[in-house]
Amino acid sequence: MQALGNDYLVVEPGHLERPIDGALVRQLCDRHFGIGADGVLLGPTERIGESGAETTIGLRIFNSDGSECEKSGNGLRMFAAYLRRNYLPADKFVLEVLAGDCPVEIISTDPWEVSVDMGxxxxxxxxxxxxxxxxxxxxxxxxxxxxxxxxxxxxxxxxxxxxxxxxxxxxxxxxxxxxxxxxxxxxxxxxxxxxxxxxxxxxxxxxxxxxxxxxxxxxxxxxxxxxxxxxxxxxxxxxxxxxxxxxxxxxxxxxxxxxxxxx
Incomplete structure (x- = not known):
């Protein structure tokens, strides 16, 4: 996914054969020897309940150098769109990152536009x-x-x-x-x-x-x-x-x- 040229790979934990680490992130984000991205969005890191509007969904965010970051405004918006398209019927829910809870709202799906309460x-x-x-x-x-x-x-x-x-x-x-x-x-x-x-x-x-x-x-x-x-x-x-x-x-x-x- 990309937001204004800031690109991320969205990876679900259940799709990985081994736990993600800095080396794997660097490999995936390498634009010459991997897929290429500014970072990796790993989630959802917990089960999504039936009541999407009341569910807090975990997300881990990695930089391309393999380090884990506390918060990314573009990353949050992209992952919110990913969840809305693939899992959630609700337009409002909460994403939990290292920096805490971030309420998000889907403004539009065509084109995708998302609002985030950055705290x-x-x-x-x-x-x-x-x-x-x-x-x-x-x-x-x-x-x-x-x-x-x-x-x-x-x-x-x-x-x-x-x-x-x-x-x-x-x-x-x-x-x-x-x-x-x-x-x-x-x-x-x-x-x-x-x-x-x-x-x-x-x-x-x-x-x-x-x-x-x-x-x-x-x-x-x-x-x-x-x-x-x-x-x-x-x-x-x-x-x-x-x-x-x-x-x-x-x-x-x-x-x-x-x-x-x-x-």
């Missing part, structure tokens, strides 16, 4: 980092169930994401697990332009949680209103800020299905 955002404060070239860049740190560092720049470009983003993502100040990095430009009161470097996947065309972190930071800084369109290379999502609670809405698509040999 509470927490500001972790501002900081400045000096690049190896001597440029000082201010970052705003945000926790939305996973860590983010947002930098506002005059023009967010892929080059900045691949240079500054890649450098900052694993800066020692962010600890051993690093952070997701967003290079962000406020276009107007309703629009943000975003480029992203993800700590477990590298440069990516879109990220739901990154969109939420950037919109929240921009709103706190007074750059945008509560409802924001976040424009990324892969497309647009809508982020709604309700106090410190964040809602994400956007499209996703089914690309292909099949099987692979476990060698």
């Amino acid at each position: 509470m955002a927490e500001s972790l404060g501002d900081m400045e980092l000096e690049t190896p070239e001597g440029t000082v860049i201010p970052f705003h740190r945000v926790d939305i169930g996973n860590p983010h560092a947002v930098a506002f720049v005059p023009d967010a470009t892929e080059e900045l994401a691949r240079s500054v983003g890649a450098w900052a993502a694993h800066h020692p100040v962010f600890g051993p697990h690093g952070t997701n990095v967003q290079l962000c430009t406020a276009v107007d009161r309703q629009t943000l332009k975003l480029q992203i470097w993800e700590r477990g996947a590298g440069y990516t065309l879109a990220s739901g949680s990154s969109s939420c972190a950037a919109a929240y930071s921009a709103f706190r800084a007074g750059y945008v209103d509560r409802s924001v369109t976040v424009t990324m290379p892969g497309g647009d999502v809508t982020v709604l800020i309700d106090n410190d609670r964040i809602h994400l809405q956007g499209r996703c698509e089914f690309v292909a299905h099949g099987s692979t040999f476990d060698s």
Whole structure:
């Protein structure tokens, strides 16, 4: 599946011959020697009851480097669509990930559009980092169930994401697990332009949680209103800020299905 160019493999635990681990995730996500993806969505990790609207369904999310992540806005939307198409008659249910419960709602099935309650955002404060070239860049740190560092720049470009983003993502100040990095430009009161470097996947065309972190930071800084369109290379999502609670809405698509040999 893909959401704005951010692609994931949906794998059901019962379809695996052995438990999933980092090595298998890396093999599957390798774009040259595997299937290729930004990550793996493993689920459902518990039985789906008959009353879908009241059921909490487990989901594990893996980055392409084999690490497990706490939350993915695009991953949640894709997996919600997968469940709705294959298992659930309900348009509202709850997905449980490492970061906690995330209520989801199917807005449309043609095309697939899904809204996710991403939970509470927490500001972790501002900081400045000096690049190896001597440029000082201010970052705003945000926790939305996973860590983010947002930098506002005059023009967010892929080059900045691949240079500054890649450098900052694993800066020692962010600890051993690093952070997701967003290079962000406020276009107007309703629009943000975003480029992203993800700590477990590298440069990516879109990220739901990154969109939420950037919109929240921009709103706190007074750059945008509560409802924001976040424009990324892969497309647009809508982020709604309700106090410190964040809602994400956007499209996703089914690309292909099949099987692979476990060698």
